[in-house]
Amino acid sequence: MKAPVRVTVTGAAGQIGYALLFRIASGAMLGDDQPVILHLLDITPAMDALEGVRMELDDCAFPLLAGIVCTDDPNVGFKDADYALLVGARPRGPGMERKDLLEANAAIFSVQGKAINDHASRDIRVLVVGNPANTNALITQRNAPDIDPRNFTAMMRLDHNRAKTQIAQKLDAPVTAVSTMTVWGNHSATQYPDLHHSTVNGKVAVDAVEQQWYEDEFIPTVQQRGAAIIKARGASSAASAANAAIDHMRDWALGTPEGDWVSMGVYSDGSYGIAEGLIYSFPCRCSGGDWSIVQGLEINDFSRGRMQATEQELTEERDAVADLLP
Numbered sequence: 001m002k003a004p005v006r007v008t009v010t011g012a013a014g015q016i017g018y019a020l021l022f023r024i025a026s027g028a029m030l031g032d033d034q035p036v037i038l039h040l041l042d043i044t045p046a047m048d049a050l051e052g053v054r055m056e057l058d059d060c061a062f063p064l065l066a067g068i069v070c071t072d073d074p075n076v077g078f079k080d081a082d083y084a085l086l087v088g089a090r091p092r093g094p095g096m097e098r099k100d101l102l103e104a105n106a107a108i109f110s111v112q113g114k115a116i117n118d119h120a121s122r123d124i125r126v127l128v129v130g131n132p133a134n135t136n137a138l139i140t141q142r143n144a145p146d147i148d149p150r151n152f153t154a155m156m157r158l159d160h161n162r163a164k165t166q167i168a169q170k171l172d173a174p175v176t177a178v179s180t181m182t183v184w185g186n187h188s189a190t191q192y193p194d195l196h197h198s199t200v201n202g203k204v205a206v207d208a209v210e211q212q213w214y215e216d217e218f219i220p221t222v223q224q225r226g227a228a229i230i231k232a233r234g235a236s237s238a239a240s241a242a243n244a245a246i247d248h249m250r251d252w253a254l255g256t257p258e259g260d261w262v263s264m265g266v267y268s269d270g271s272y273g274i275a276e277g278l279i280y281s282f283p284c285r286c287s288g289g290d291w292s293i294v295q296g297l298e299i300n301d302f303s304r305g306r307m308q309a310t311e312q313e314l315t316e317e318r319d320a321v322a323d324l325l326p
């Protein structure tokens with residue numbers, strides 16, 4: 001049996017937390033040979049609810065769960081953390097865009113970035129889920145200057161999974177027939193789900209559908225899926241978001257399947273002309289606990305325009321939080 005690793009989850013008393021923790025403790029994220037010590041961080045008024053979550057985790061008698069730390073102190077929450085899932089943040093309600101949360105949530109991530117810098121493992125792998133996820137990941141990264149910027153990522157996997165299901169259902173194919181999906185840019189309504197490089201049963205997806213369906217149905221459906229869930233459920237996606245977080249971390253830690261890739265919000269190195277230093281979603285392959293951006297995809301004018309629009313939004317979000325970026 002491997003030595004236990006420490007996994008910090010913020011917002012652990014919230015709705016995504018409730019759908020996430022039991023799967024991490026079961027081994028779904030890091031494998032069924034990897035014991036975990038959970039560090040559960042939330043705010044002081046949530047400590048009673050968090051204690052209830054701890055009791056339920058205990059009651060599962062998970063063989064891989066080697067310990068639980070519940071705290072409202074980020075310095076304790078991130079102490080020696082090997083993995084962190086930053087979920088704790090306000091969710092949006094009907095009629096809001098995710099960037100409307102920037103003011104309410106940004107400060108959380110500067111505090112947590114500093115705590116990560118001061119207390120976490122130097123190899124910590126961080127996934128930011130709390131919205132607006134890409135810019136919150138940027139704030140976290142910039143407040144943790146002693147840690148490699150490549151260790152900070154934002155969650156685009158829910159968008160990636162949504163795009164896979166939409167094209168699979170359109171072509172009456174199983175999701176397992178869909179490979180090499182790409183969602184570019186920001187986890188927002190400007191994201192660009194791109195069917196030019198994805199295949200369904202080996203056929204290029206964009207060639208298998210009408211251009212009008214691609215532009216007028218597929219792209220907006222994926223872009224607006226979060227809002228559609230809020231309208232239907234009266235609360236934002238939780239179980240699907242938790243599932244995407246598990247998928248993201250598992251692939252990052254254990255590798256993407258041979259011949260496939262995934263969408264991850266990662267530190268831009270200037271690939272595809274995207275401004276360096278933004279946390280932008282690219283197609284990524286993972287191996288040996290590291291990610292790399294898939295290179296050499298041909299980008300046509302249609303795609304280029306959309307990739308630049310979502311980049312532009314990320315630069316505006318970055319500029320809006322300039323005071324939190326050391």
Ligand SMILES: NC(=O)C1=CN([C@@H]2O[C@H](COP(=O)(O)OP(=O)(O)OC[C@H]3O[C@@H](n4cnc5c(N)ncnc54)[C@H](O)[C@@H]3O)[C@@H](O)[C@H]2O)C=CC1
Binds near residue numbers: 011014041
């Ligand atoms: N990137 C993505 O694809 C997705 C992101 N989200 C975002 O995830 C976030 C969480 O969503 P839910 O779990 O539904 O919300 P929730 O309101 O149910 O839970 C949030 C939890 O975070 C806690 N929290 C607030 N400030 C904190 C702080 N400073 N430190 C630690 N914990 C803190 C709250 O007390 C609460 O327990 C929201 O911002 C939501 O918009 C949701 C779905 C998908």
Ligand SMILES: O=C([O-])CC(=O)C(=O)O
Binds near residue numbers: 131158225227237241
């Ligand atoms: O839409 C929201 O506010 C929650 C979210 O990020 C998603 O479901 O993609």
